[in-house]
Structure formats: structure tokens, C-alpha cells
Amino acid sequence: MKILSIYDFSNLTQAIHTWLSGKMSVVSTQVVEMILVGTVFLLFFAVLGLVLVYAERKVCAIIQVRLGPMRVGKWGTAQTLADFIKLVFKEPLITRDADKFLFNLAPFIIIIASFMAVAVMPFAKGLQAMDFDIGLFYISAVSSIGVTSILIAGWASNSKYSLIGAIRSGAQILSYELSAGLSLLTIVILTGSLQLSEIVESQADGWWIWKGHVSSIIAFVIFIIAGTAETNRGPFDMAEAESELTAGFHTEYSGIKFAFFFLAEYVNMFIIAAIGATVFFGGWMPLHVGNFEAFNNIMDYIPSVVWFFMKVSAIIFLMMWFRWTFPRLRIDQLLTLEWKYLLPLSLMNILLMAFLSLMGWHF
């Protein structure tokens, strides 16, 4: 615990705050800090998109025994940057019959919704822009705004493919949101708090996935399935089933607006993985094994931010693995899976967890 404090980011933020306060007035300090935070998050957002798209293409390539992008930069690392620059220079088209206002509004909604969800992520000890006491509730509220953007995009395009894709994805995201929310609530029974930093702190002596017995493992499995479905990723990518709907809800989008939908998909994947890591795998808490002191001390030397990103990457890799190995589901199979299997199962699981907590059978 002593070592952990080395990596406490609140010292850093405090130092910046005092330094700025010494230089200027209260109001301008506030303004400068806000601009600083905003810029950092914008940069993080952009880098996240570039890295994840590259990672996805490489993972896909490895699974399909290909090389993936290799030409631009060393091992193709600059490929996504090149793609992005190309998309900026592409002509943004709007169809003749489209609802022009809604058509332009949709990318704004999807990006802002995911941006506001990233804002509360606990990246490391003391490295969290906002720490609400209703954190988990806030995330589930904000991340469900994204679906309105998909519906708006599909409707406004006035194209048949877009509309079918959007309606399918609407039904899918709405349905799977239930299971995702309920599986998180299973853990909330144990934490007794929705505040993300408190949820992380409560896992100092072990992660909830171990401490909650079989019930939290079931919850995690449900969460990862529902999370994959919520981000519209394969095998649940009904919204943009390429072989039947060309590109689904963003068929009519081109250039930079398409890039934003693409970016949002990857950021949403990050959000799901980050919530999963925070709630089930202890967020930035290092891995500790019982009373094995030597091992625990070594683990403490790894900075908390590295732990967070290691866990998140592991979950993201799992989701990519799903996408490239499972065949796509049909819409009726998709809804059957949710309403007849996952939803009753997650309700049962909540009861089981409540029973475990009542009996004190968790650690």
C-alpha cells in the first residue's frame, strides 16, 4: 500500500493546481485547467481511435493468417493515421432526399455521448476527471444516448439499407442494455456504492470476479456478451451486416462523418472494456495473491495506470477475438438469446448474488 502512493496522480494534479494558482487569479486558473483537461481528453480520444483501429486490423490479420497493414510506417503503424487523413480529404456527400439537419446532427450525438462516458473513467489512482457518486448509473445513462444517434442517422439518410440497419440496431441495443445493466447491478449489491472510485477501492483485497464466487463470473459472462452486442460488434453486428446491408446505418455517410461513426464504435468498445475492468477486475488495482508478500510487492511496483490499460486491453482483445471467430447471428436469434436466455438468467443471478450477500458467503 505504501508503494502505491508513488503512483498517486492526485499529487500531480494538485501540483499543477497550486502552480497555476500562484501565477493567476482563481477564475483564470479554472479556465486554464478546464482547457487543459479538455485538450488532454481530446488527444486521448484521437489516439485511442487510431490505436484501436490498428490493433483490430492486426488481430484480425493474425486470426486469418495474414500480415495486415504493413506498408505505411514500421509494421504499418501509421496506417490508421493515413486512413484518417484520406477521409478528411474525401468529399462529404448528402443524399438528395435526406433530412439534412438530422443527417448532420447524428455524428455529433454519437461522439458527444461517448466522450461524456469516457470522462468519468478511473484511469488510475487520482486520475479521474469527474468522480460522481452515481458513476455507474451515469455511465449507463450516457452510453444509451448513442443509440438515438444510430436511429437518427438511419432515418435521416432516407436509404433502405440505412433504415433497416438502424431499426435492427435500435432493437438490439435496447434489448442488450437490460442485461448489461443488470449484470453490473449484481456487483453493486456487494459494493453498496455506484461511485467508480469506491468500487475500485473496495477491490483492494481481491477483485470482485473472485470475491463474488460463481455469481460474479456469470455476471461477467453476461456483461461481455451484452457489451459486445451494445457496441454493434460482430457476431452481433446486425446494424452493419456488410453482406446484406452494405454498411447498415452509415451507408450514406462518407468522408469525415463516416470517420466519426467509425471512431465512436471503437471508443464504445473501450468504454465497455473499461467498465468491465473497473467493476469486475479491480480497475487500476494490482493483482494480489493472498498472503504471497513478495509477489504482491512486485505487482505494486507496476503503475496503476498500466494495470488499468492492461486489463482493458485484455478485454478488448477478447471482444476482437469474438468478432473474428464467431459467425453473425440472425436478428430473431439475437433477440431470442437476449429475451429468453440472458434476461431471465441475469434476473436469477441477481437473486443468487443477493442470497450470497445475505448469507455472507462472499469474501
Added chain:
Amino acid sequence: MEAESLILFFIAGLVLVGGGILASQLLAPKLKNKTKEDAYECGIPTEGAAWMQFKSGYYLFAILFLIFEIETVFVFLWALTMKTLGMLAFIEILIFFFILGIGLLYAWKKGALKWD
């Protein structure tokens, strides 16, 4: 940071998308062409409008979602206090889920979950 700073993140999102679209407006070529503005339909000329009546099955799922989502809001509060209330909360949630389960079974038997 306080909850007011949510506005900051809202503005940052606006700046990101607005800036991107603005940059694209300045940099991208604009060549007017009548066929370019057609909605995509595998290369053949577009037939009719896309804004038409849609399968009602999706609507049923939306209604069901509404019921269960409201139920989730209640469970949020229950989950927070489960540990302190103990047995009382457990019995209450049993009754609550029993009623809810009957609702789900009813929808199931009525065929609302069937896709045809």
C-alpha cells in the same frame, strides 16, 4: 471537478466533431453531380422513398424494453441498500421479481418474443 464540468466535455465533443467537419469542408473537393446524390441501392436507380411502414415486431420489443428498463431503475436503488437492509430487502426483491417474471412469462406466452 464538479458535475458542472460535464459542460466542458460536451463542448470538447462539439469541438472535435465540428472541427473535423469544418476541416473537411475546407479541404475536400466539391463536385456537384446528380447521380452522386442518389441513395445507394447496389448501383441500380433508386426506387421509391425509404420512409415507409415498418415491421411492428420491433415496436413490441421497444415496449417490453421500457417496462424492464424502469424496473432496472428500481433495482439500482435496491442494490445499493441490499447489504444494510438484509433479509427484508431480499424478500422484497423476491416478490418484485416474481411479479416481473409473471409479466415476462405472459409476454412469452402471448408470442411477443416470437419473431415471424
